[in-house]
Amino acid sequence: MTVTGRKILFALVAVLALLVVVDSFVTHHPSFGIDGTPGFAAWFGLVSAAIAVVVAYGWGLLMRRPGERADD
Template sequence: MVEPRTHWLARPRTIRWIWIAFAGVLLLTLIPSLFIEQHEHFGLEGSFGFYAWFGLVTCAAMVVGAKVLGMFLKRPDDYYDD
């Protein structure tokens, strides 16, 4: 049983449901791509679910890129303190 003090949003059961719902919504956004032709201006964005995969890939690239830059740029937050 879940502790009664835990907020309903923080329960593992709820979180599992949120993930399932999120996956459902993601699939839902892909469905219109089967019917709607995105205006093709620059070639690539005519591909299936362009915005979905492009968002996913570029975000992953930005997170990893930031991580790598962070190795060089990060300093303890009292770095500038006298």
């Protein structure tokens, strides 16, 4: 990871942490209970985005073929 990348990541994590703090001060209207806990969206977002990337990467390892297709 480049230096700029690391800086951006640091800034983003900071903003995320700040918003999680803010999140614990607002009233929630949960539909299923857990989704009303403070910071739920943050960790759920991190986990699901990570899963999406890893699954897509894995699928790409299996199914991605180099080179363009004949009539694309």
